[in-house]
Amino acid sequence: MDPEVLLRLKQxxxxxxxxxxxxxxxxxxxxxxxxxxxxxxxPGVVVLxxxxxxxxxxxxxANEKGIPVIPRGAGSxxxxxxxxxxxxxxxxxxxxxxxxEIDPDNMLAVVEPGVINGDLQREAAKRGLFYPPDPQSAxxxxxxxxxxxxxxxxxxxxYGVTRDYVxxxxxxxxxxxxxxxxSRTLKNVTGYDITRLFVGSEGTLGVITRIILxxxxxxxxxxxxxxxxxxxEAAAEAVARIGSSGLVPAMIEFLDQVYIRNIEEYSHIGFPxxxxxxxxxxxxxxxxxxxxxxxxxxxxxxxxxAAQIRIARDDAEAEEIMKARRAAFASMSRLNxxxxxxxxxxxxxxxxGMVAKIQEIARKQKIIIATVGHAGDGNLHATFSxxxxxxxxxxxxxxxxxxxxxxxxxxxxxxxxxxxxGRLKAKYMNRQFGEGPLHLMKTIKQAxxxxxxxxxxxxFGES
Amino acid sequence: MDPEVLLRLKQxxxxxxxxxxxxxxxxxxxxxxxxxxxxxxxPGVVVLxxxxxxxxxxxxxANEKGIPVIPRGAGSxxxxxxxxxxxxxxxxxxxxxxxxEIDPDNMLAVVEPGVINGDLQREAAKRGLFYPPDPQSAxxxxxxxxxxxxxxxxxxxxYGVTRDYVxxxxxxxxxxxxxxxxSRTLKNVTGYDITRLFVGSEGTLGVITRIILxxxxxxxxxxxxxxxxxxxEAAAEAVARIGSSGLVPAMIEFLDQVYIRNIEEYSHIGFPxxxxxxxxxxxxxxxxxxxxxxxxxxxxxxxxxAAQIRIARDDAEAEEIMKARRAAFASMSRLNxxxxxxxxxxxxxxxxGMVAKIQEIARKQKIIIATVGHAGDGNLHATFSxxxxxxxxxxxxxxxxxxxxxxxxxxxxxxxxxxxxGRLKAKYMNRQFGEGPLHLMKTIKQAxxxxxxxxxxxxFGES
Numbered sequence: 001m002d003p004e005v006l007l008r009l010k011q012x013x014x015x016x017x018x019x020x021x022x023x024x025x026x027x028x029x030x031x032x033x034x035x036x037x038x039x040x041x042x043p044g045v046v047v048l049x050x051x052x053x054x055x056x057x058x059x060x061x062a063n064e065k066g067i068p069v070i071p072r073g074a075g076s077x078x079x080x081x082x083x084x085x086x087x088x089x090x091x092x093x094x095x096x097x098x099x100x101e102i103d104p105d106n107m108l109a110v111v112e113p114g115v116i117n118g119d120l121q122r123e124a125a126k127r128g129l130f131y132p133p134d135p136q137s138a139x140x141x142x143x144x145x146x147x148x149x150x151x152x153x154x155x156x157x158x159y160g161v162t163r164d165y166v167x168x169x170x171x172x173x174x175x176x177x178x179x180x181x182x183s184r185t186l187k188n189v190t191g192y193d194i195t196r197l198f199v200g201s202e203g204t205l206g207v208i209t210r211i212i213l214x215x216x217x218x219x220x221x222x223x224x225x226x227x228x229x230x231x232x233e234a235a236a237e238a239v240a241r242i243g244s245s246g247l248v249p250a251m252i253e254f255l256d257q258v259y260i261r262n263i264e265e266y267s268h269i270g271f272p273x274x275x276x277x278x279x280x281x282x283x284x285x286x287x288x289x290x291x292x293x294x295x296x297x298x299x300x301x302x303x304x305x306a307a308q309i310r311i312a313r314d315d316a317e318a319e320e321i322m323k324a325r326r327a328a329f330a331s332m333s334r335l336n337x338x339x340x341x342x343x344x345x346x347x348x349x350x351x352x353g354m355v356a357k358i359q360e361i362a363r364k365q366k367i368i369i370a371t372v373g374h375a376g377d378g379n380l381h382a383t384f385s386x387x388x389x390x391x392x393x394x395x396x397x398x399x400x401x402x403x404x405x406x407x408x409x410x411x412x413x414x415x416x417x418x419x420x421x422g423r424l425k426a427k428y429m430n431r432q433f434g435e436g437p438l439h440l441m442k443t444i445k446q447a448x449x450x451x452x453x454x455x456x457x458x459x460f461g462e463s
Numbered sequence: 464m465d466p467e468v469l470l471r472l473k474q475x476x477x478x479x480x481x482x483x484x485x486x487x488x489x490x491x492x493x494x495x496x497x498x499x500x501x502x503x504x505x506p507g508v509v510v511l512x513x514x515x516x517x518x519x520x521x522x523x524x525a526n527e528k529g530i531p532v533i534p535r536g537a538g539s540x541x542x543x544x545x546x547x548x549x550x551x552x553x554x555x556x557x558x559x560x561x562x563x564e565i566d567p568d569n570m571l572a573v574v575e576p577g578v579i580n581g582d583l584q585r586e587a588a589k590r591g592l593f594y595p596p597d598p599q600s601a602x603x604x605x606x607x608x609x610x611x612x613x614x615x616x617x618x619x620x621x622y623g624v625t626r627d628y629v630x631x632x633x634x635x636x637x638x639x640x641x642x643x644x645x646s647r648t649l650k651n652v653t654g655y656d657i658t659r660l661f662v663g664s665e666g667t668l669g670v671i672t673r674i675i676l677x678x679x680x681x682x683x684x685x686x687x688x689x690x691x692x693x694x695x696e697a698a699a700e701a702v703a704r705i706g707s708s709g710l711v712p713a714m715i716e717f718l719d720q721v722y723i724r725n726i727e728e729y730s731h732i733g734f735p736x737x738x739x740x741x742x743x744x745x746x747x748x749x750x751x752x753x754x755x756x757x758x759x760x761x762x763x764x765x766x767x768x769a770a771q772i773r774i775a776r777d778d779a780e781a782e783e784i785m786k787a788r789r790a791a792f793a794s795m796s797r798l799n800x801x802x803x804x805x806x807x808x809x810x811x812x813x814x815x816g817m818v819a820k821i822q823e824i825a826r827k828q829k830i831i832i833a834t835v836g837h838a839g840d841g842n843l844h845a846t847f848s849x850x851x852x853x854x855x856x857x858x859x860x861x862x863x864x865x866x867x868x869x870x871x872x873x874x875x876x877x878x879x880x881x882x883x884x885g886r887l888k889a890k891y892m893n894r895q896f897g898e899g900p901l902h903l904m905k906t907i908k909q910a911x912x913x914x915x916x917x918x919x920x921x922x923f924g925e926s
Contacts, residue, residue: 105703105811150652160627161650173903177899178899179899180897180900181900183876184810185840185880186841187624189613189880189882190877190879191922192904193660194904196659197655200652201655220709240568244568247680248680285748292749292751293749347648348569374650377648377649378649378650379649412647413646414652414653415653418650418652421654429653432654436636436641436643441654441655441657444660445655446910447906
């Protein structure tokens, strides 16, 4: 990195907030995606700004010199959204981690981008409020990252995704200009929806430096249940019937046979090893109706052929069921050293077709794929268990992902429901969209970031 | 209009779908806004396309010739979003009015832009489904217009605005290219949120030719109540307390003293004439808990000082209360020939301040302003009762609107919560936003519509 640039950066954020040692550069060079670091892509410098003004100065400098900037929170995204390009500036926002305000009267929170999702959830809960979006990474991912990736999670079926909670943003544009979007109000139709243009833009349009988030009243209580099915088809049928029953479940999570066996061997929760599929169900809201709702849901599952239904009698039992769900991904590491979590969403009615297709592809490519998912909204995570040292196998994994992309699209689905495009799926963007929408997205990117400094390569691939 | 252009238009949509008679041009030259038609601004032609291909051909022609295009549904917007500019093409989408599909399994509808909101609500209801956004214009406004304006309504407090229901769009871009955005899935993070960039873009970025809308299960039942307060402040206090009570009401509508008297004289519903404010309350969901929830809400109102509370015992009584609310705007026509419905939103906690300010401004400018609003989300409609033939009074109305803009902004509010910017509030955009966000919006407009043919003057004013 140009010594003059380093000097300027130190003047902006202070000597200790500019990291250039090789071990630092390595430490900020990976994320949770399966993409491997190319040593030739080591960043030039890691910068840890303290406020929007510092971010603005850094971006102005980068824009002037044409240096790529990769904004980064916890780096917990799995789509390669925060990987470095050679000699870039890694802009770590972890030091900007204050919950600036929780306003119970207007049910909103104002936070800096480095605040951990789980920390906000807990602070909101203390005031009887609820921040619903809960990606699996909630305990370590940052809200800035959640907004940049439009994070989802199991509660989205009832409560919506991150996008639905972002009322306003402060953003540093690629020019270095600091702007505020949105408002502290629930309704707002003043001009274009710039706020939601930034939500899910994966750091390619600017740097989020402040977030206004909507909060909702905390549901009085939650009831958790478990339904075990002999076949995948029966479970999918149950999901469809719950959907058309008029019930609004807080969660319908799905585990396939591969997962069931693996979790059972890992955590001994009591899943029958011959089960074809398991649904984890939740309802929340007023205490008085949860039993009724859960019983109706159980009845629907039974009608659809559930072999076994278990409704948690207390918090401990509920927690045990949820633990099994949370352990799913980690449990896969028992089988093989490498786990790759893929992410597709199909219309709910296409779940049986898509799950069958996943298993067909697994057989064809001779690899292990386990499927877990937020079945209520059609969001399926096909999880690959493989060994990255085995080049042959990794080629088959790649071919399988390719097949899965085709399958999801053939079912009117999308190539990612909540993980994002990042670098991992940039090559599939033209298959998701025709030329038109992609050209429009690139037109917007070009208009907003004419020098292409913001997270180059992410979303649109290398140009 | 250039005869060659007229000939081409007739070739595209057919002879009978191209209107050029002066009475036709007049008929398509107004909307529900108080802005008066300038005769010098008569459109050149009215075109009624039948499908996206025809829209595309019309737009291509307009783009080639640099002719302004004003897309138009029912013209029921109150912000001047569909007024003509001189020699423009009025593109009426009313003939594209098919409900293409209601998919109960995936809980979505696919519609053409000319479908009336109320028609979709009824069709959805037949299948046990619910399309919540319900602007006051629901019985005549089109869904295309609702999307272009991001329409709201009383149910938004619990259910969100139009934006929250748009899963995907087909749009004809200013180039004439037809693109599809979004998907039939609930979760989707593939690329920029182009869908929501078009929602609320007021016809300035393209023409919406198809809409995929999310539906939700129909609530089992609804309970409606009415709380009468001696003072505005007590009502506002009740709204705040309901907000922090953990209750999620389906609706909290607010009527001020001017409205109460006016409605009472008009419809004899039984409002006490000395009441300072009335709240109309609703809860919906599972039957078993509605009484509990409504009683709790009544208790909160009583604690906040409600003088009288009435809970509808049956549908007829509920309908009577709702009728009073719906009659509000029309009832104003008893006082003076001209009604202007203004629209501001403030954070809920700022309602008392904003309502007091509205009355202060009314006194200062010596005009009648009645306030009705969706109090739950801070969305207040200041309604002017005046006489457009009285130039002096209209100047005071204008000054009052100016004062109201300042007031809303001083309370961290926005200059429009659901009516849109249109031509009416374009001049206030720079007060709402600093230079930065406005410049960004113009950059996007310029990149997407370089010849500026789409609804020029709307949102950004005349250039």
